[in-house]
Amino acid sequence: MMSQSKLFNPGVRGGKVFVLPNYNQPMEQQREIMLKRIDYLFDIGEFKGWLTEQGEEIELKKFASFEVFGTFDHSMGTMLAVHFFLWGGAVQVFGTKHHHDKWLRDTETHVVKGCFAMSELGHGSNVRGVEIVTTYDSNTQEFVINTPCESAQKFWIGEAANHATHAIVFSPLNINGSNQGVHAFIAQIRDADGYLCQNVWIADCGRKIGLNGVDNGRIWFGNVYSRGFGM
Known part of the structure; x- marks a missing residue:
């Protein structure tokens, strides 16, 4: 699935951002490339509706995408889980409409991290x-x-x-x-x-x-x- 995806083909989209992870890189370089991957996904609107839309289709897309991202790069999967499921999920569950309106869309666009x-x-x-x-x-x-x-x-x-x-x-x-x-x-x-x-x-x-x-x-x-x- 990943080998056929345009998203994970560095010759088609994403430049060299989605080459296979090198776990022997220094910590700083691993963090830098992980953030570039996430920024790229935000830039192409991959996460639109993850927190502001409801329904079966968006939920299936969310979990399918998360599984692929996490399989490709465990660090990226962890960071996305923190951002969307822990931070974003907490705002959804504990917050009121006031909190939802203030935080969720900016979370989807990475204005808020x-x-x-x-x-x-x-x-x-x-x-x-x-x-x-x-x-x-x-x-x-x-x-x-x-x-x-x-x-x-x-x-x-x-x-x-x-x-x-x-x-x-x-x-x-x-x-x-x-x-x-x-x-x-x-x-x-x-x-x-x-x-x-x-x-x-x-x-x-x-x-x-x-x-x-x-x-x-x-x-x-x-x-x-x-x-x-x-x-």
């Missing part, structure tokens, strides 16, 4: 045990996200180290001193030019045994304000 900040250094994916704290400021009507200790850093977050502009942050919500349980918040971590936002710190998790095209990172928040982006 999303990541999923759930796991922490001290607790892995045990959501009930996360230590990050989000406090509602009634004076400004904003949510304030803070990493109180090292074990509360968001850890092993795909797309965070280099590319993501926004993150779904899982955090307990504190209102007037009362813990309201874990909620999902949208936090901007980079601007449109790729620079880190104020009071956001990110470190690279570095080279791994596999999937080195995926830029896993660690995130710390220092009282970052998120206006109206709780879900």
Whole structure:
């Protein structure tokens, strides 16, 4: 199927972007070529309707395409899963029409590059045990996200180290001193030019045994304000 596809034939479309992955390349080069592949797919409109349309046809296309992309390049499949199924899926499931209108189309066009900040250094994916704290400021009507200790850093977050502009942050919500349980918040971590936002710190998790095209990172928040982006 892939050998017959125009999309994966470098002599017809995509230049040399879709030559077979070289897993012996340095990590930086693997990340660079993976991002070029994804950017190319966005540029040709491959992901149109993935989040904003409904129905059997779009769902079948989505999963068939994802299976092919993931088979060709595991890192690319992982990055697309983070962007569409974790970030985009969280906005769809937890968000209201307001959130859908604001985020989903920009996610489809890659104006917004999303990541999923759930796991922490001290607790892995045990959501009930996360230590990050989000406090509602009634004076400004904003949510304030803070990493109180090292074990509360968001850890092993795909797309965070280099590319993501926004993150779904899982955090307990504190209102007037009362813990309201874990909620999902949208936090901007980079601007449109790729620079880190104020009071956001990110470190690279570095080279791994596999999937080195995926830029896993660690995130710390220092009282970052998120206006109206709780879900």
